[in-house]
Amino acid sequence: MTMSPGVRKLALAAHVTSSVGWLGAIAAFLALSIIGLTSDDAETVRGAYLVMEPAAWYVLVPLAFASLVTGLVQSLGTTWGLFRHYWVVAKLLINVFATIVLVMYMATFDVLRDVAADPGTKLSHVRNVSPALHAALALLLLLAATALAVFKPRGMTRYGWRKQQKPRMVAPP
Amino acid sequence: MSRKLPGISEPPLSDATPPPIPRWVKVFAVVAALIVLLFVVLVITGGHRPRRHGADIPALASAALPAADAFGHRS
Numbered sequence: 157m158t159m160s161p162g163v164r165k166l167a168l169a170a171h172v173t174s175s176v177g178w179l180g181a182i183a184a185f186l187a188l189s190i191i192g193l194t195s196d197d198a199e200t201v202r203g204a205y206l207v208m209e210p211a212a213w214y215v216l217v218p219l220a221f222a223s224l225v226t227g228l229v230q231s232l233g234t235t236w237g238l239f240r241h242y243w244v245v246a247k248l249l250i251n252v253f254a255t256i257v258l259v260m261y262m263a264t265f266d267v268l269r270d271v272a273a274d275p276g277t278k279l280s281h282v283r284n285v286s287p288a289l290h291a292a293l294a295l296l297l298l299l300a301a302t303a304l305a306v307f308k309p310r311g312m313t314r315y316g317w318r319k320q321q322k323p324r325m326v327a328p329p
Numbered sequence: 330m331s332r333k334l335p336g337i338s339e340p341p342l343s344d345a346t347p348p349p350i351p352r353w354v355k356v357f358a359v360v361a362a363l364i365v366l367l368f369v370v371l372v373i374t375g376g377h378r379p380r381r382h383g384a385d386i387p388a389l390a391s392a393a394l395p396a397a398d399a400f401g402h403r404s
Contacts, residue, residue, distance in 0.1 A: 242350075242351065249361060253361075253364075253365070253368075309351065309353050310351060311348070311350070311351040317348055
């Protein structure tokens with residue numbers, strides 16, 4: 157299945173937009189996490205942890221799935237394929253892993269929100285380094301995926317190699 | 330330093346030979362395996378609750394809500 161040039165451009169634009177948008181959203185979460193850890197203002201600290209859960213549901217999760225789906229469309233609809241080149245496989249693994257961890261981490265955002273919403277909880281208990289740590293690690297993963305997409309390092313899988321050989325073998329001498 | 334036997338040489342890289350796995354793929358595979366292993370160990374041992382990274386989350390989080398798994402998942 158190969159897309160027409162117009163559809164391919166559209167799919168590429170959707171993939172780049174969602175992937176870079178996800179990266180930017182994680183950078184914003186890292187900033188929010190640092191504000192939550194360092195601010196002296198109690199309302200700002202509580203507000204930072206309160207806003208993380210809904211913002212993650214409305215921004216991070218949709219962008220993660222959009223990046224994954226558009227990436228699958230982009231690879232399956234072009235000659236790159238999904239399992240023909242190592243860099244595509246590596247990007248897929250990074251994307252799937254980051255999405256799984258994000259979905260599992262949503263429960264942690266719930267806990268942080270409930271703790272921040274309780275006025276009886278001390279500010280020192282509201283502050284938590286976990287979101288900053290996860291955002292920093294996610295940022296590294298997505299930067300690696302971006303680098304793979306930009307540089308497209310050489311390397312064809314055995315499957316890709318076999319696929320490449322097939323047309324030659326069936327072609328008449 | 331390895332000595333090559335007379336008449337025996339490296340097989341030529343032809344269309345009949347699958348391409349070798351690049352070094353960056355091997356490095357990536359090792360790093361990915363370590364990250365996944367760490368992730369699985371943290372999930373299994375339950376050492377990944379939110380309170381482990383920072384100050385203890387007070388009674389509210391543990392008492393008012395159902396028990397959480399390693400990632401704070403509520404049942």
